[in-house]
Structure formats: structure tokens, C-alpha cells
Amino acid sequence: xxxxxxxxxxxxxxxxxxxxxxxxxxxxxxxxxxxxxxxxxxxxxxxxxxxxxxxxxxxxxxxxxxxxxxxxxxxxxxxxxxxxxxxxxxxxxxxxxxxxxxxxxxxxxxxxxxxxxxxxxxxxxxxxxxxxxxxxxxxxxxxxxxxxxxxxxxxxxxxxxxxxxxxxxxxxxxxxxxxxxxxxxxxxxxxxxxxxxxxxxxxxxxxxxxxxxxxxxxxxxxxxxxxxxxxxxxxxxxxxxxxxxxxxxxxxxxxxxxxxxxxxxxxxxxxxxxxxxxxxxxxxxxxxxxxxxxxxxxxxxxxxxxxxxxxxxxxx
Amino acid sequence: xxxxxxxxxxxxxxxxxxxxxxxxxxxxxxxxxxxxxxxxxxxxxxxxxxxxxxxxxxxxxxxxxxxxxxxxxxxxxxxxxxxxxxxxxxxxxxxxxxx
Numbered sequence: 001x002x003x004x005x006x007x008x009x010x011x012x013x014x015x016x017x018x019x020x021x022x023x024x025x026x027x028x029x030x031x032x033x034x035x036x037x038x039x040x041x042x043x044x045x046x047x048x049x050x051x052x053x054x055x056x057x058x059x060x061x062x063x064x065x066x067x068x069x070x071x072x073x074x075x076x077x078x079x080x081x082x083x084x085x086x087x088x089x090x091x092x093x094x095x096x097x098x099x100x101x102x103x104x105x106x107x108x109x110x111x112x113x114x115x116x117x118x119x120x121x122x123x124x125x126x127x128x129x130x131x132x133x134x135x136x137x138x139x140x141x142x143x144x145x146x147x148x149x150x151x152x153x154x155x156x157x158x159x160x161x162x163x164x165x166x167x168x169x170x171x172x173x174x175x176x177x178x179x180x181x182x183x184x185x186x187x188x189x190x191x192x193x194x195x196x197x198x199x200x201x202x203x204x205x206x207x208x209x210x211x212x213x214x215x216x217x218x219x220x221x222x223x224x225x226x227x228x229x230x231x232x233x234x235x236x237x238x239x240x241x242x243x244x245x246x247x248x249x250x251x252x253x254x255x256x257x258x259x260x261x262x263x264x265x266x267x268x269x270x271x272x273x274x275x276x277x278x279x280x281x282x283x284x285x286x287x288x289x290x291x292x293x294x295x296x297x298x299x300x301x302x303x304x305x306x307x308x309x310x311x312x313x314x315x316x
Numbered sequence: 317x318x319x320x321x322x323x324x325x326x327x328x329x330x331x332x333x334x335x336x337x338x339x340x341x342x343x344x345x346x347x348x349x350x351x352x353x354x355x356x357x358x359x360x361x362x363x364x365x366x367x368x369x370x371x372x373x374x375x376x377x378x379x380x381x382x383x384x385x386x387x388x389x390x391x392x393x394x395x396x397x398x399x400x401x402x403x404x405x406x407x408x409x410x411x412x413x414x415x
Contacts, residue, residue: 029390035383036405050390131344133382148325172325184375185328204344205328206379272332 001104006052006065014070018057025053051106061110129192129201137208138175140215140222143269144244146177153203155192173205178271180220183207215244220275221268227284228252233260241279243267250279258283331375334364341373345381352381358399360384 007014010024031037032045039045055061136151153169171190179185184204191201209217216223226241236254240247243264250262260281268275288294342349353368355361361380363371380402388398 026391033387033390035386036401130346133344133378150323170323172323174325174327176330179330182376182379184331184378186331187326187328190326202344204375204378 001108004048004052004103004105006055009048009052010056012056014066018059021053021056025049025057048103051102054102055106055110065109128198129194131201131204132191133204133206135206135208136173136175137210138179139210140212140217140269141244142175143179143207143209144177147175149173149175151205171203175207178269178274179207180269180271180275181207181209181217214242217269220271220273221278222275223278223280225282226279227282228256229286230283233257233281233283243277252281256281333374334372335375336373336377338363338368338371338373341377341381344378345385347381347385351385354395355381355384358395360399360402 007016010021010028012020012024016024028049029046032039032042032049034043034046037046055065132153132155134151134153136149138147138149142149150170150172153171154166155169171187173185173187175185184206187203187205189200190203193200214224222244224241224243226239228237228239231237232239232252233256234254236256237252239250239252241250245267248264248267250264252262258281262279262281264277264279266274267277286293288297336344338349338352341347341352352361356363356371361373361377363373363377365371383405384398384402387393387401391397391401393401
């Protein structure tokens with residue numbers, strides 16, 4: 001297991017006061033909190049920061065951690081000394097529900113002490129298992145056709161000796177046709193196991209889409225940007241448009257302008273009430289890179305007498 | 317993500333709009349009912365139905381509730397600050413989505 005330098009993670013000196021530690025944590029939480037951050041790897045960073053703060057904010061844990069000494073480097077192979085924490089009593093241990101968020105390093109130092117206490121399963125004690133949640137990313141095409149996806153989940157579990165172990169579990173799940181981002185699929189009995197005769201909880205799977213190279217999705221509606229030539233937009237033309245379920249032919253009406261949206265009703269995500277498919281026209285300007293093309297532009301300039309900035313000139 | 321032949325394939329139930337009761341929402345996110353009542357009071361969650369017993373939440377509200385729990389815990393927010401942060405995050409996501 002690798003040593004973690006909690007002071008370095010929070011960017012504070014080893015002798016920093018509790019106030020400085022709190023300030024550093026708050027600053028880094030604002031930067032890396034996965035619900036607000038745009039930083040890459042925000043979640044990983046935030047877990048590290050949270051773990052460091054969990055230890056350094058608590059005088060007892062901090063003292064125990066400091067006792068390991070300052071000669072360790074982040075990432076160095078580490079094994080705690082035999083009775084390294086003798087004499088320290090931890091009141092907290094894990095806080096909240098995300099035991100899985102802590103590193104092996106943290107768990108080897110503080111994890112067991114906290115969990116073992118709360119995990120007593122007395123005889124005759126029954127409780128329903130907790131519901132759990134996970135997010136699954138699918139392709140837009142999966143929502144049109146349905147698919148089977150495999151996900152792996154990590155559950156913290158108590159072993160026979162009362163230690164926490166992360167158990168990995170593989171599930172194959174049918175993704176029915178017509179789902180869209182933000183929807184949830186409930187899998188009965190796939191949450192945490194109950195205690196005693198208690199029922200297992202449910203697993204809630206939240207659907208999300210992988211980014212797509214050509215489509216955008218908004219709820220059940222799907223958008224595509226379709227490049228067209230100026231003459232296709234001006235004169236009208238029959239064009240072929242890709243959709244997630246195959247190509248369709250579509251007529252661009254004469255006199256179409258940049259950004260015009262054309263709706264194919266019911267061709268969005270096939271939910272109970274199907275979404276729509278929108279084609280957004282993007283007029284592409286051909287280059288004037290030959291004499292013929294330049295002449296054609298000159299002719300058009302004379303013929304059209306077109307001033308797209310007319311409305312701006314009236315302003316001043 | 318690859319398929320594993322060993323495990324059976326599970327069929328879940330797709331939750332439609334406004335399908336979760338207050339109790340189901342509590343259990344789904346391990347939340348206290350009191351916290352959800354406050355979120356409704358501050359319009360962070362907007363259920364359908366008049367009385368508490370008739371309230372129905374959207375499945376998306378589960379994700380919303382969990383985000384509210386994380387923000388409250390990690391930034392020590394009170395309810396009105398939480399409501400403001402959630403509103404700004406909604407706007408931000410809308411802007412990023414269309415941007």
C-alpha cells in the first residue's frame with residue numbers, strides 16, 4: 001500500500017494550525033467538489049482532499065498520523081508499524097455512507113476501528129438493507145434499440161472478523177429501449193444485503209449518455225448540426241440526414257437561413273411519449289480558391305445586392 | 317464495458333416521471349423526511365400532489381436529493397444557501413448543455 005502525505009494534499013505545513021487546515025480544505029473543496037467542478041479528475045482529487053481533511057481535522061487522528069513520522073514520501077510503499085496506534089481511541093471512524101471513498105492507506109490506519117463498532121449484528125436483529133445507487137453511461141444508440149450492459153459495483157462489507165472489505169460485484173443489466181439521461185432503473189433486491197431476515201435494498205441505476213460525435217441530446221429530443229451549402233439553403237434541396245436508427249431523406253425548403261431547425265416528429269428517443277429529432281442547418285461557405293469560384297462570387301455580389309449588416313448601420 | 321456471460325442479466329423497472337413517494341425518496345437516498353420537507357419548502361424539490369401523503373417525486377429528484385446532501389455536508393450550507401447553489405448549478409448545466 002502507498003503512503004499518503006495528507007499535509008501535501010491539503011498544501012499546508014506539517015505544523016499548520018487547525019484553522020489553516022480548515023481553510024485549505026474549504027478552498028480545495030470549492031475547486032474540486034464533483035458537483036461544482038469542471039476540473040479533470042475532480043472526483044479523485046476531492047476524495048483525496050476529503051480523506052486528508054478527515055484525518056487532519058481530528059486532533060486524535062492527526063496525532064496518530066503524525067506519529068508515523070515525516071520521513072515518508074507520497075506513493076512510497078507503506079506498512080503500518082505493528083501496534084502503531086496503541087493508546088488512541090477513535091470516536092468517528094467512517095463518516096457518512098461512502099466508506100468506499102477512502103484509500104487502502106486510510107483504512108489500514110483508521111478504517112477498522114470505526115467500522116467494527118457499528119457493525120455488530122446481534123442475535124435476532126433484522127433490518128432492511130439500504131438502497132444503493134450507481135450511474136451507468138450508455139450510448140445514444142442503446143436508447144434507440146435497447147442493450148445489455150455490464151457494470152461493476154463496489155460495496156464495503158464486513159468480513160467474519162469485523163473488518164471492512166470492498167467486494168466487487170458484476171451485474172448484467174438490460175437497458176430497455178426508450179430510456180433517457182436522468183431516468184432511473186430500479187433493480188429490486190440488488191442494493192445492500194439486509195441483516196438477519198431483513199430484505200435486501202434496491203439498486204437505483206441512473207442513466208447517462210456518453211458524449212456523441214454528431215448528436216446532442218436534450219431530454220428526449222435529439223439534435224444534429226447539418227452542414228449545407230448556400231445554394232442548398234437558398235434554392236431548396238433534398239438531402240440525406242443520418243439518425244441513430246438510419247438515414248432519412250429530408251427536403252430543405254427554399255429560402256432557409258442559418259440555424260433553421262427542422263423537426264422530425266417522434267424520431268427522438270422512443271420513450272412512451274417519443275422525443276423529436278431536430279436538424280439544425282449550418283450554412284458552410286465554399287472557399288474562393290479558384291478563378292472560377294472567385295468569378296462566381298463576384299457575379300453573386302452584383303446580382304444579390306445583399307447587406308447582412310443593414311440592421312447594425314441604423315444603430316449609430 | 318464488456319459483457320460477462322457468467323452472471324444472469326437483470327431486468328429492472330424504469331421509473332417514470334413523478335412516481336416516488338416521500339417514503340421511497342427517503343429510503344432511496346437514506347435521507348431524513350425532515351430534510352426533504354425542508355427541500356420542498358425551499359422549492360429545491362417540487363413534488364406533484366397536495367398533501368405530503370399524496371406527494372409524488374420524479375425519479376430525477378433522487379439524484380437531485382443526493383446532490384443536495386453532498387453539498388450540504390461538504391460545504392456546511394444552510395437551506396437558503398443550498399437552494400441558491402442548486403439554482404445556480406441548474407442554470408450552469410443548462411448553459412453548458414447548450415454551449
